[in-house]
Amino acid sequence: MTLKDYAALIDARLAELLPEAEKKIPDTDEIPWLLENAMRYSVMAGGKRLRPAMLLACADMLGVDRAEALLDACALEMIHTYSLIHDDLPGMDNDTLRRGRPTNHVVFGEGQAILAGDGLLSYAMELMLQNAMAYPEHSARHILAMNDIMAGAGVGGMVGGQCMDLYCEREHISDERLLSYIHVNKTSRMLTSPLRAAAALAGFAPDSPETTALTVYGVKFGLLFQAVDDILDVVGDEKTLGKSIGKDAEEGKLTYVTLYGLEGARKRADALAAEAKDSLAIFGDRAAFFVKLLDDMTHRVA
Amino acid sequence: MTLKDYAALIDARLAELLPEAEKKIPDTDEIPWLLENAMRYSVMAGGKRLRPAMLLACADMLGVDRAEALLDACALEMIHTYSLIHDDLPGMDNDTLRRGRPTNHVVFGEGQAILAGDGLLSYAMELMLQNAMAYPEHSARHILAMNDIMAGAGVGGMVGGQCMDLYCEREHISDERLLSYIHVNKTSRMLTSPLRAAAALAGFAPDSPETTALTVYGVKFGLLFQAVDDILDVVGDEKTLGKSIGKDAEEGKLTYVTLYGLEGARKRADALAAEAKDSLAIFGDRAAFFVKLLDDMTHRVA
Numbered sequence: 001m002t003l004k005d006y007a008a009l010i011d012a013r014l015a016e017l018l019p020e021a022e023k024k025i026p027d028t029d030e031i032p033w034l035l036e037n038a039m040r041y042s043v044m045a046g047g048k049r050l051r052p053a054m055l056l057a058c059a060d061m062l063g064v065d066r067a068e069a070l071l072d073a074c075a076l077e078m079i080h081t082y083s084l085i086h087d088d089l090p091g092m093d094n095d096t097l098r099r100g101r102p103t104n105h106v107v108f109g110e111g112q113a114i115l116a117g118d119g120l121l122s123y124a125m126e127l128m129l130q131n132a133m134a135y136p137e138h139s140a141r142h143i144l145a146m147n148d149i150m151a152g153a154g155v156g157g158m159v160g161g162q163c164m165d166l167y168c169e170r171e172h173i174s175d176e177r178l179l180s181y182i183h184v185n186k187t188s189r190m191l192t193s194p195l196r197a198a199a200a201l202a203g204f205a206p207d208s209p210e211t212t213a214l215t216v217y218g219v220k221f222g223l224l225f226q227a228v229d230d231i232l233d234v235v236g237d238e239k240t241l242g243k244s245i246g247k248d249a250e251e252g253k254l255t256y257v258t259l260y261g262l263e264g265a266r267k268r269a270d271a272l273a274a275e276a277k278d279s280l281a282i283f284g285d286r287a288a289f290f291v292k293l294l295d296d297m298t299h300r301v302a
Numbered sequence: 303m304t305l306k307d308y309a310a311l312i313d314a315r316l317a318e319l320l321p322e323a324e325k326k327i328p329d330t331d332e333i334p335w336l337l338e339n340a341m342r343y344s345v346m347a348g349g350k351r352l353r354p355a356m357l358l359a360c361a362d363m364l365g366v367d368r369a370e371a372l373l374d375a376c377a378l379e380m381i382h383t384y385s386l387i388h389d390d391l392p393g394m395d396n397d398t399l400r401r402g403r404p405t406n407h408v409v410f411g412e413g414q415a416i417l418a419g420d421g422l423l424s425y426a427m428e429l430m431l432q433n434a435m436a437y438p439e440h441s442a443r444h445i446l447a448m449n450d451i452m453a454g455a456g457v458g459g460m461v462g463g464q465c466m467d468l469y470c471e472r473e474h475i476s477d478e479r480l481l482s483y484i485h486v487n488k489t490s491r492m493l494t495s496p497l498r499a500a501a502a503l504a505g506f507a508p509d510s511p512e513t514t515a516l517t518v519y520g521v522k523f524g525l526l527f528q529a530v531d532d533i534l535d536v537v538g539d540e541k542t543l544g545k546s547i548g549k550d551a552e553e554g555k556l557t558y559v560t561l562y563g564l565e566g567a568r569k570r571a572d573a574l575a576a577e578a579k580d581s582l583a584i585f586g587d588r589a590a591f592f593v594k595l596l597d598d599m600t601h602r603v604a
Contacts, residue, residue: 025477025479025480025483026462026466026483027483028483028486028487029453029458029459030458030462031457031458031462032462032465032466032469032483034465034466034469035457035461035462035465036457038465039457082420083420086416086417086420089393089412089413089416090393090412091391091392091393091407091411091412091413091415091416092412092413092416105393109393109472110391110392110393110394111391111393111394111468111472112465112468112469113393114388114391114393114394114416115388115461115464115465115468117420118384118385118388118419118420118423118461118464119456119457119461119462119465121420121423121424122423122452122455122456122457122461123456123457125427125448125452125456126449126452126453126456126457129445129448129449129452130449132445133445133446133449136442139441139442139445140438140441142445143431143434143435143441143444143445144435146427146431147428147431147432147435150424150427150428150431151331151428153424154421154424154425154427154428155333155337155338155341155421155424155425155428156331156332156333157331159337159417159420159421159424160328160332160333160334160337160421162417162420163334163336163337163340163414163417163421164328164334164336166413166414166417167334167336167414170411170413175327177327178327181327181328181329181330181334184330185330
């Protein structure tokens with residue numbers, strides 16, 4: 001199974017969970033058509049499905065029944081999508097385009113976009129709970145998996161990272177320790193929780209060697225993701241927009257490139273990839289998907 | 303235990319969960335001071351703590367250890383508060399005052415207010431999951447309770463009701479069936495889920511006579527709450543603002559009063575209270591708190 005294979009599985013299930021809805025008065029307990037369509041618009045806007053694919057691939061690696069992990073994977077993608085919808089709002093980044101399409105609030109209006117985000121976070125939790133109820137013999141495992149996902153997405157995770165990111169931007173603060181908090185919490189945590197959740201579903205304790213190894217991988221992978229983003233930002237900008245490292249540095253923007261220079265950032269990325277790969281030793285050949293993922297990430301061009 | 307007694311318990315626990323935070327660089331996994339203070343600002347802004355008190359009172363009535371129910375009760379209040387913060391945003395109702403204090407976005411800015419709302423919903427789920435992990439022998443009960451709370455708060459519940467409410471307001475639609483959906487989902491569901499969650503924690507199945515009776519009570523109580531709101535809105539307005547039933551009717555606003563007239567609305571409220579009281583028969587004298595709650599609700603003046 002490649003990343004694309006997993007993405008196809010997830011796309012299919014997401015499309016079932018959020019079908020295109022016709023306008024009608026909803027029954028009590030029913031999702032209104034407008035909310036469903038607004039949620040669907042952003043969830044089905046494409047994307048690599050990296051986070052849910054990592055959950056499913058890890059579940060496969062650890063011998064979890066894929067059907068038992070699929071709803072949690074979809075929930076994770078919904079949480080990722082809610083964060084993008086809210087991030088794009090006028091009160092946050094005020095972005096009007098994402099993946100080449102108008103952002104949610106441009107299409108549905110600001111109020112409905114806020115609710116589409118709230119709805120996706122809520123629906124994610126509802127789906128994970130329904131999934132947990134479908135496997136009563138694994139209640140404790142599902143609670144632990146949900147806890148990993150919500151800890152990564154929540155106030156000491158992604159939301160906390162977003163808060164500090166917005167704060168630094170608005171107050172023009174560039175502090176290396178704050179930047180590290182933002183990178184780890186905004187990016188790495190949501191790339192670590194899929195692996196921890198899969199380990200929980202497989203019955204591994206949070207402090208087991210397997211879960212610990214996966215956590216190290218997730219954190220390193222997240223930082224690698226960020227480093228490559230920073231590099232592409234400059235390389236891409238130089239080619240297309242004429243922006244330079246100097247400009248980011250002038251603006252006081254802290255990135256891997258402004259911190260270490262372009263070559264230094266590339267070296268740091270290679271080191272992170274090597275460290276992440278080392279952490280997979282415990283899984284031997286079964287970790288092939290995650291070894292390849294590091295390679296793909298290091299060499300991606302967009 | 304009165305409503306005020308329960309509210310005091312909840313206030314104390316909420317203040318512990320969201321202590322006033324000093325500005326400092328957060329450690330990984332830590333809630334940033336700014337997010338904590340923004341969440342705290344709205345959670346500790348007062349309020350009757352009606353929903354969590356209903357959960358605790360129902361837990362007491364059904365013999366659940368109060369300590370086991372307290373975090374779920376606090377989570378419910380956080381969910382209620384997140385919905386108020388988002389509802390007040392410029393993109394929604396654009397309110398600058400709530401309970402006599404500036405709204406969250408007026409104090410912390412729009413972006414941080416969006417995140418404070420997201421944070422409270424996330425934190426609510428995180429706390430309920432941590433609570434579930436603390437009672438491994440009751441995993442299934444806790445999953446069911448969380449499911450009741452999230453179903454009431456989620457896309458086929460409160461968020462769905464908010465979506466249709468905003469839609470009707472923006473599109474100037476007044477449809478009696480949509481109004482009913484909005485009332486039930488925006489108001490009643492969040493007053494029913496505390497009771498269903500308490501029943502789940504007590505080990506009652508979702509289709510048990512006890513849970514069914516509590517659901518009937520919650521729905522009727524929610525509609526009573528709405529009817530009294532509508533009545534006070536007119537009575538209050540006539541006294542203080544000179545607004546009249548005629549004005550709401552002219553604006554096409556559908557309320558209990560525009561539908562049934564003031565006296566008709568009062569009769570409807572009395573009927574709802576009587577029906578709610580009848581549903582409590584199965585619990586006998588143990589339901590005293592909930593009988594009194596109906597009386598207090600019917601005769602409240604604000």
